[in-house]
Amino acid sequence: MNRAATINDVAREAGVSRSAVSKVIRDAYGVSDEMRARVNAAIGRLDYRPRVAARAMRGVTDTLGIELPDIGNPFFDKVVTGAMAALSGTGCQLIVAPASAGAEEGLQALRTLADREVDGIVAISPLVAPTWLEDLSGRMPVVMLGRHDRSIGYDTVTGDDAEGTRLVMDHLLSLGHERIAHLTRSEEVTAPGSGTPHAVRLAVYEEHMRRRGLTASVVRTGRSEAEAREAVARLLGGPRRPTAIFAGNDTLALGALGAVGDAGLSTREISVVGYDDVEIASHPAISLTSVDQAGVEMGRRAVELLLSRRAGRTDAVHLAVMPVLRRRRSSGRRIGGHGELVDRSTDG
Amino acid sequence: MNRAATINDVAREAGVSRSAVSKVIRDAYGVSDEMRARVNAAIGRLDYRPRVAARAMRGVTDTLGIELPDIGNPFFDKVVTGAMAALSGTGCQLIVAPASAGAEEGLQALRTLADREVDGIVAISPLVAPTWLEDLSGRMPVVMLGRHDRSIGYDTVTGDDAEGTRLVMDHLLSLGHERIAHLTRSEEVTAPGSGTPHAVRLAVYEEHMRRRGLTASVVRTGRSEAEAREAVARLLGGPRRPTAIFAGNDTLALGALGAVGDAGLSTREISVVGYDDVEIASHPAISLTSVDQAGVEMGRRAVELLLSRRAGRTDAVHLAVMPVLRRRRSSGRRIGGHGELVDRSTDG
DNA sequence: CAATCATTGTGGATTGATCTACACATTGTT
DNA sequence: AACAATGTGTAGATCAATCCACAATGATTG
Numbered sequence: 001m002n003r004a005a006t007i008n009d010v011a012r013e014a015g016v017s018r019s020a021v022s023k024v025i026r027d028a029y030g031v032s033d034e035m036r037a038r039v040n041a042a043i044g045r046l047d048y049r050p051r052v053a054a055r056a057m058r059g060v061t062d063t064l065g066i067e068l069p070d071i072g073n074p075f076f077d078k079v080v081t082g083a084m085a086a087l088s089g090t091g092c093q094l095i096v097a098p099a100s101a102g103a104e105e106g107l108q109a110l111r112t113l114a115d116r117e118v119d120g121i122v123a124i125s126p127l128v129a130p131t132w133l134e135d136l137s138g139r140m141p142v143v144m145l146g147r148h149d150r151s152i153g154y155d156t157v158t159g160d161d162a163e164g165t166r167l168v169m170d171h172l173l174s175l176g177h178e179r180i181a182h183l184t185r186s187e188e189v190t191a192p193g194s195g196t197p198h199a200v201r202l203a204v205y206e207e208h209m210r211r212r213g214l215t216a217s218v219v220r221t222g223r224s225e226a227e228a229r230e231a232v233a234r235l236l237g238g239p240r241r242p243t244a245i246f247a248g249n250d251t252l253a254l255g256a257l258g259a260v261g262d263a264g265l266s267t268r269e270i271s272v273v274g275y276d277d278v279e280i281a282s283h284p285a286i287s288l289t290s291v292d293q294a295g296v297e298m299g300r301r302a303v304e305l306l307l308s309r310r311a312g313r314t315d316a317v318h319l320a321v322m323p324v325l326r327r328r329r330s331s332g333r334r335i336g337g338h339g340e341l342v343d344r345s346t347d348g
Numbered sequence: 349m350n351r352a353a354t355i356n357d358v359a360r361e362a363g364v365s366r367s368a369v370s371k372v373i374r375d376a377y378g379v380s381d382e383m384r385a386r387v388n389a390a391i392g393r394l395d396y397r398p399r400v401a402a403r404a405m406r407g408v409t410d411t412l413g414i415e416l417p418d419i420g421n422p423f424f425d426k427v428v429t430g431a432m433a434a435l436s437g438t439g440c441q442l443i444v445a446p447a448s449a450g451a452e453e454g455l456q457a458l459r460t461l462a463d464r465e466v467d468g469i470v471a472i473s474p475l476v477a478p479t480w481l482e483d484l485s486g487r488m489p490v491v492m493l494g495r496h497d498r499s500i501g502y503d504t505v506t507g508d509d510a511e512g513t514r515l516v517m518d519h520l521l522s523l524g525h526e527r528i529a530h531l532t533r534s535e536e537v538t539a540p541g542s543g544t545p546h547a548v549r550l551a552v553y554e555e556h557m558r559r560r561g562l563t564a565s566v567v568r569t570g571r572s573e574a575e576a577r578e579a580v581a582r583l584l585g586g587p588r589r590p591t592a593i594f595a596g597n598d599t600l601a602l603g604a605l606g607a608v609g610d611a612g613l614s615t616r617e618i619s620v621v622g623y624d625d626v627e628i629a630s631h632p633a634i635s636l637t638s639v640d641q642a643g644v645e646m647g648r649r650a651v652e653l654l655l656s657r658r659a660g661r662t663d664a665v666h667l668a669v670m671p672v673l674r675r676r677r678s679s680g681r682r683i684g685g686h687g688e689l690v691d692r693s694t695d696g
Numbered sequence: 697c698a699a700t701c702a703t704t705g706t707g708g709a710t711t712g713a714t715c716t717a718c719a720c721a722t723t724g725t726t
Numbered sequence: 727a728a729c730a731a732t733g734t735g736t737a738g739a740t741c742a743a744t745c746c747a748c749a750a751t752g753a754t755t756g
Contacts, residue, residue, distance in 0.1 A: 001486070001487055001488060002486045002487055003487070004487055006741090006742055006743085007742065007743060007744095008742075008743095016705075016706090017705065017706045017707075018706085018707090018742090018743080018744090019705070019706060019707080019744085019745080020704090020705060020706075021743095022743065022744060022745085023704095023705085025743095026744080028744095028745095029703095029704095030703065030704055030705075031704075031705090032703085032704060032705090035704080035705080049459070049462070049463055050463075050742085050743070051404075051463065051465065051741095051742060051743070052401075052404075052463045052464050052465070053400075053401040053402075053404030053405055053409075053464070053465055053741090053742075053743090054401075054405065054711090054741075054742035054743035054744085055742085055743060055744075056399075056400075056401030056404075056711090056743090057401055057402065057405065057710085057711040057712065057741090057742075057743065057744085058710080058711065058742095058743065058744045058745075059711085059744090060744090061401075063460075063464075071425050071428050071429065072422070072425045072429070072627070074420070074422065077419050077420045080419050080446055081419065081420070084446065084448050088448055093445075093460045093463070094445075094446070094460075095443045095444065095445055095460065095464075096443065096444040096445070096446060097441075097442075097443055097444070098428055098432060098442070098444060100432050100436055111397070112411075112441045112442070112443065114397070115397055115398075115399065115400045115441070116400050116401070116411075116443075116464070117399065117400070117401055138349070138350045139349055139350055139351070139352055140349060225627065225631075254628070254631060257631070257632075257633055258631055258632050258633070261632040261633060262632065279420070279573065280602070280628055283573075283602060283605070283606055283634075284605075284606050284609040284610065285605055285606070285609060285633050285634050286631075286633050286634070354711090354712055354713085355712065355713060355714095356712075356713095364735075364736090365735065365736045365737080366712090366713075366714090366736085366737095367713095367714085367715085367735075367736060367737080368734090368735060368736075369713095370713060370714060370715085371714095371734095371735090373713090374713095374714080376714095376715095377733090377734095378733070378734055378735075379734075379735090380733080380734065380735090383734080383735080398712085398713070399711095399712060399713075401711090401712080401713090402711075402712035402713040402714085402741090403712085403713060403714075404713095404741090405711090405712075405713070405714085405740085405741040405742065405743095406712095406713065406714045406715080406740080406741060407714090407741080408714090697756105698755100698756095699754100699755085699756085700753100700754080700755075700756095701752105701753085701754075701755095702751105702752090702753080702754095703750105703751080703752080703753095704749105704750085704751080704752100705748105705749085705750080705751100706747105706748085706749080706750100707746105707747095707748090707749100708745105708746095708747095709744105709745090709746085709747105710743100710744085710745085710746100711742105711743095711744090712741105713740100713741095714739105714740085714741090715738105715739090715740085716737105716738095716739085716740100717736105717737090717738095717739105718735105718736085718737085719734105719735085719736080719737100720733105720734085720735085720736100721732100721733085721734080721735100722731100722732080722733075722734100723730100723731080723732075723733090724729100724730085724731075724732090725728100725729085725730080725731095726727100726728090726729085726730100
């Protein structure tokens with residue numbers, strides 16, 4: 001493999017010193033207009049690009065990294081889109097590290113970014129230990145996105161999951177639903193006190209059900225639509241079929257929609273509400289009611305926090321973005337009902 | 349910001365030389381078991397990780413990069429998934445560079461990867477000049493994914509788009525359709541001879557129509573579902589409404605499905621066929637007939653080609669993956685029809 | 697006119713890991 | 727016993743950029 005031009009080649013071509021070239025490309029103080037022109041001309045002739053690795057040796061990479069727990073979940077596209085928008089214009093580049101499926105989850109991806117000494121990391125995986133992130137944030141700015149920790153070492157950007165869940169529950173309850181099932185991820189991802197979005201949504205769901213004297217019904221599944229579909233199929237085949245399903249995110253909700261269809265039912269009989277408002281949710285063939293937690297905005301804010309850290313900020317900032325409920329055809333007034341009133345009296 | 353432990357710290361901690369530590373972490377020849385144990389213990393105590401930047405200075409990063417033209421298109425998730433699968437187990441890490449929207453398209457993202465001296469690049473953006481890629485491939489292995497160039501400098505992995513398009517056209521023609529519109533991207537993306545997937549699909553579509561004596565109808569749009577939806581809405585509102593739409597990819601097909609619904613029609617009246625077989629295509633509420641071009645397989649193959657280049661291969665390899673048509677409910681036998689026979693006689 | 701200062705360019709040290717060359721010890725062969 | 731072969735560890739150069747200290751120059755000022 002050939003080697004690319006180096007700063008030395010440029011210096012020779014322009015007939016000046018390395019240091020002079022370095023000043024020009026960094027736009028540093030102490031360069032005459034004539035020098036700048038000469039060096040830039042040489043850079044153009046040689047098609048020179050500074051090597052990030054060599055810069056990293058001196059402590060800067062002009063790179064931010066985003067770690068994604070699940071490349072297949074379109075919510076994360078929104079976050080990346082927002083992050084890129086916030087970076088356009090700054091000389092900073094963005095790299096994405098997708099987590100490979102497995103026990104390590106996002107840890108491996110975060111290490112990929114840390115090993116490359118990026119100037120800042122947006123972490124999304126819910127399962128990475130706060131202490132680990134705290135350690136990491138001692139070496140480079142970190143923003144945890146989604147999870148409700150309150151570290152002094154790193155910043156967070158979250159949706160207001162309690163408010164989002166309240167929007168969903170108010171919506172379903174006001175439509176007359178009482179048998180509302182909650183479709184969520186494994187116990188690991190919803191561990192009480194972990195502060196993951198799914199943990200908060202589950203806790204607030206249970207609280208709302210309890211306050212109304214209703215029986216909570218929690219269905220666990222993996223992260224994929226297919227797994228959600230199977231889980232909901234079992235739910236619909238069992239006793240005490242719900243009239244509404246609140247899914248922890250839109251991928252799970254799509255699985256629920258599939259299972260409802262498979263069972264020969266429609267969302268007229270069983271309302272389905274999701275979370276994230278991914279793009280496909282608004283498609284007329286899907287028309288999924290969902291909580292829009294402004295993923296693009298979250299990505300943008302996360303990057304802004306990293307940039308402000310780089311500019312010198314040291315105190316931790318914790319932002320919450322307000323969610324909005326997008327009402328669509330997948331949720332409607334309860335029809336039918338099989339002895340709910342009787343059940344209610346025995347429940348409460 | 350604190351600095352992480354270096355190889356010098358490990359050497360001091362273990363009471364040996366830098367070189368010895370280097371040998372251990374590279375698993376190089378000339379290390380005794382006792383030395384290995386001592387060094388590994390020190391590495392564990394200090395939580396040491398080698399800095400990729402310092403390694404890059406010597407020519408290796410143990411990193412592959414994928415450039416993605418559109419993070420919102422779920423087809424590319426498949427490619428990334430396949431790439432990650434091929435890399436698991438090897439010590440190599442993967443980073444993703446998403447292209448920011450704009451004129452430069454993927455160029456900027458490819459530069460992001462090149463600047464970081466990755467050990468190999470999977471390029472997907474259709475608009476990057478072959479000569480530019482050729483130059484790049486002189487410095488590091490490159491695989492172009494999707495586009496049908498035949499460079500001697502870099503490898504390619506493509507779907508057989510001619511075969512895929514033939515599958516679609518045979519399918520639609522055998523269902524009795526004659527007014528088949530093709531929904532595709534801008535002229536830039538389908539430039540004849542450019543070898544982009546969209547260019548091949550368009551050319552083969554036109555050839556099939558011509559051979560049958562049918563009038564080709566090409567509708568141009570942007571890359572987003574929303575733009576496709578508007579374009580198809582205009583098509584459906586105009587004269588000579590088609591009975592079938594062949595979309596250049598599933599994102600466009602989803603837009604077409606939306607427009608069909610908006611117009612008060614269903615896929616019983618207007619068949620829609622897509623390309624890529626993204627995950628949502630198989631959802632019962634969508635049930636989109638689509639060409640599965642095995643994106644996971646393509647990603648896996650691309651990475652394997654990069655690894656074999658790194659292992660010393662120098663001759664270019666060009667792979668084609670066979671597509672399969674997934675027939676679903678969005679395509680069916682032509683019903684109705686408004687004077688096709690008359691039109692056909694005047695056309696051919 | 698000497699002293700001070702700002703401007704512009706240069707040399708050399710520095711960063712962390714790798715790699716070559718070599719030193720030294722041990723083992724095996726004749 | 728002499729010598730080769732092998733195994734194990736170390737010193738120092740190297741990679742490409744940055745950054746500090748300083749030199750050379752010209753402008754300004756008491």
